[in-house]
Amino acid sequence: MISGASFFPAPVSFQEAGMIRALIIFVMLAGLAMPAHAAEIAPPPPDLSSLRAKAEAGEAAFQAYFGYLYLNGSAGLPQDYEQAFKWYHKAADQGYVAAQYNLGILYDEGLGVTQSHEAGYFWLTLAAQASGKQDYAERRDRAGFTLSLAQTDELKKRAASWKPVKVMQIAPPESSSVAKPAAPVAKVMAPGVPVPWFKVPPAVQKTVNDHVGAGSMIGKVDRAIEDGVVVYRAQINKPGDSTDLVRVSAGGKLIGISKMAQ
Numbered sequence: 423m424i425s426g427a428s429f430f431p432a433p434v435s436f437q438e439a440g441m442i443r444a445l446i447i448f449v450m451l452a453g454l455a456m457p458a459h460a461a462e463i464a465p466p467p468p469d470l471s472s473l474r475a476k477a478e479a480g481e482a483a484f485q486a487y488f489g490y491l492y493l494n495g496s497a498g499l500p501q502d503y504e505q506a507f508k509w510y511h512k513a514a515d516q517g518y519v520a521a522q523y524n525l526g527i528l529y530d531e532g533l534g535v536t537q538s539h540e541a542g543y544f545w546l547t548l549a550a551q552a553s554g555k556q557d558y559a560e561r562r563d564r565a566g567f568t569l570s571l572a573q574t575d576e577l578k579k580r581a582a583s584w585k586p587v588k589v590m591q592i593a594p595p596e597s598s599s600v601a602k603p604a605a606p607v608a609k610v611m612a613p614g615v616p617v618p619w620f621k622v623p624p625a626v627q628k629t630v631n632d633h634v635g636a637g638s639m640i641g642k643v644d645r646a647i648e649d650g651v652v653v654y655r656a657q658i659n660k661p662g663d664s665t666d667l668v669r670v671s672a673g674g675k676l677i678g679i680s681k682m683a684q
Contacts, residue, residue: 625674
């Protein structure tokens with residue numbers, strides 16, 4: 423289970439403006455529309471066979487993309503942490519930074535793999551040093567809370583000498599060739615896991631309470647991974663039957679407030 427102090431800063435907002443985001447847009451343009459609310463009905467998912475062929479051929483960006491899909495249960499695929507771990511690991515081994523970040527979180531949280539704070543710290547260290555991102559470094563430090571100074575020093579030494587695996591690219595059949603779009607144009611809403619209010623981190627509770635307003639009540643709260651970052655989403659039931667969705671990072675930072683469809 424994802425702990426309150428972690429998964430998924432926004433980074434992938436898993437934040438990376440690179441290939442995974444572009445691939446998500448490709449799928450959306452190909453016909454995918456993730457419903458933000460249960461009342462909406464999504465169209466049939468796209469054919470992922472050509473994308474999977476590229477992932478199986480060793481292309482790290484596509485491997486990371488399938489990690490994202492399985493992590494969130496998107497594009498007609500089930501939410502499967504073991505499959506997410508498998509695909510993120512393949513991409514991370516090749517030095518794909520976003521995959522290294524999310525792989526570190528999977529290890530640290532014990533999602534799809536036996537929990538290991540050491541392995542989580544190692545992969546998050548690689549992602550932090552390669553990206554230079556402060557939020558990556560902060561997430562790495564949270565993974566190291568239970569580790570000794572000697573342990574973290576040794577893991578940093580290992581990370582400093584780590585080299586990516588060189589994978590021989592196996593060209594998929596020509597019929598499965600897929601162009602990689604260049605720029606993202608939209609984002610999908612990741613499915614969330616319901617969280618009881620008493621298990622919501624205090625920093626998140628404070629931010630949500632600060633935006634409740636007079637006459638409003640806190641409704642359902644869930645936790646999701648958006649762009650590789652843990653995000654808490656609280657429904658605020660307001661007078662007049664309107665509902666706001668307050669999105670807050672695991673550290674308590676307000677990400678945004680939006681109106682929910684009725």
